[in-house]
Amino acid sequence: MSDTLYIRGLKAERGQKLQTYLPVLDTNTEIPITIINGQNDGPTLLITAGIHGGEYPGIAAAMELGRDTEPESISGCLIIIHPANIQSFWARSAFVTPDDGRNLNREFPGNANGTLSQKTAWLLSQYFFPLADFYADLHSGDIHEELYPYVYYPGLPNAEISAKAREAAMVLDMEFMVRSTATTGAYNYAAISGVPSILIERGGAGLCLREDIDAYKKDLHNILCKLGLFTNSAPLPRKHTPIDVTDVIYLETNNTGCWFPCFHCGDKIKKGDKLGCLTDLFGNTITVYNAEQDGIILYQCPALSAPKGTILVTYGQIRNN
Known part of the structure; x- marks a missing residue:
């Protein structure tokens, strides 16, 4: 420099x-x-x-x-x-x-x-x-x-x-x-x-x-x-050290509808678990989404409105090191 x-x-x-x-x-x-x-x-x-x-x-x-x-x-x-x-x-x-x-x-x-x-x-x-x-x-x-x-x-x-x-x-x-x-x-x-x-x-x-x-x-x-930019400071203590999440699935809706998730971010899920459902504006079910694998939910849509193309849930497998 x-x-x-x-x-x-x-x-x-x-x-x-x-x-x-x-x-x-x-x-x-x-x-x-x-x-x-x-x-x-x-x-x-x-x-x-x-x-x-x-x-x-x-x-x-x-x-x-x-x-x-x-x-x-x-x-x-x-x-x-x-x-x-x-x-x-x-x-x-x-x-x-x-x-x-x-x-x-x-x-x-x-x-x-x-x-x-x-x-x-x-x-x-x-x-x-x-x-x-x-x-x-x-x-x-x-x-x-x-x-x-x-x-x-x-x-x-x-x-x-x-x-x-x-x-x-x-x-x-x-x-x-x-x-x-x-x-x-x-x-x-x-x-x-x-x-x-x-x-x-x-x-x-x-x-x-x-x-x-x-x-x-x-x-x-x-x-x-x-x-090495902070040479006179010590790292702050941590509770966690990151481990890898692999095989991440970004679940995207092909329809426009109202989204009702079943889990929260950070929840661990099992294959087959119901992740949530998409309904029309009268509350009729359009699609039910189930987990394709075990994993952890990293992020999801918490909004009721879910236009076509919305990523509803993102989840992946926790790798045991």
């Missing part, structure tokens, strides 16, 4: 904290960014929150981390974008950017000449991912999703990248982690590009609870210690 960090017109000297707004290419949209260029040399950690603007605890945790961290405590550089999808955040919109109706997390690596979502993805992938030695993307259950805390790490890049990401995931205080085989999403694209990356999931259902924010901040503290 050089003494001065330059990013598209922004300049952060060694030992400086910069909090400002970064314009998205040729638009009137600006996204808030905190850059903390530590007094000592070290790695660069990129954190994004609010790629989905209705996923609040990670956004709040990122804001508070940027506010409370000073260059004197950092070896290296900490770059925090909070939230990345500012239009979705202010609109309280689930998943999509109001300007173009696109899911920002499905647009990477983006397009400099495209829509707002595509330009935002291009900005992140072209100017921020190349700076990062590690990348953490903070998510939650969206406005119509509740979830049990867990973390994704990429499985498709080379073994070294995947192993580094998994090692960082292991310092989080949560019970479960999932090896992703997807190629979409900000963190997967970053990993394929050579940056060890994780996607953390905490909180959801449109709530921004203090306990979720504080748990997120604890996760981030331990990541900063693990990566």
Whole structure:
């Protein structure tokens, strides 16, 4: 890392904290960014929150981390974008950017000449991912999703990248982690590009609870210690070390209806258990869904309204190490 960090017109000297707004290419949209260029040399950690603007605890945790961290405590550089999808955040919109109706997390690596979502993805992938030695993307259950805390790490890049990401995931205080085989999403694209990356999931259902924010901040503290940015701080104690959940099933409805789940997130289920049912607006059953395997429910839709394409329940098998 050089003494001065330059990013598209922004300049952060060694030992400086910069909090400002970064314009998205040729638009009137600006996204808030905190850059903390530590007094000592070290790695660069990129954190994004609010790629989905209705996923609040990670956004709040990122804001508070940027506010409370000073260059004197950092070896290296900490770059925090909070939230990345500012239009979705202010609109309280689930998943999509109001300007173009696109899911920002499905647009990477983006397009400099495209829509707002595509330009935002291009900005992140072209100017921020190349700076990062590690990348953490903070998510939650969206406005119509509740979830049990867990973390994704990429499985498709080379073994070294995947192993580094998994090692960082292991310092989080949560019970479960999932090896992703997807190629979409900000963190997967970053990993394929050579940056060890994780996607953390905490909180959801449109709530921004203090306990979720504080748990997120604890996760981030331990990541900063693990990566060597916090050299004068010890990792915070944890109750859990993540174990793998495999063979994850994302149960998506092919019909529009009213959803009545039978379980809660974090519940363990057996093959054949009734997961819930979909009814019409008169209460008549359209479909009953049963578990295809034993497992743990990671997240589900708690909303009554379930348009076609809604992921109703996501569950996977707990791997006994």
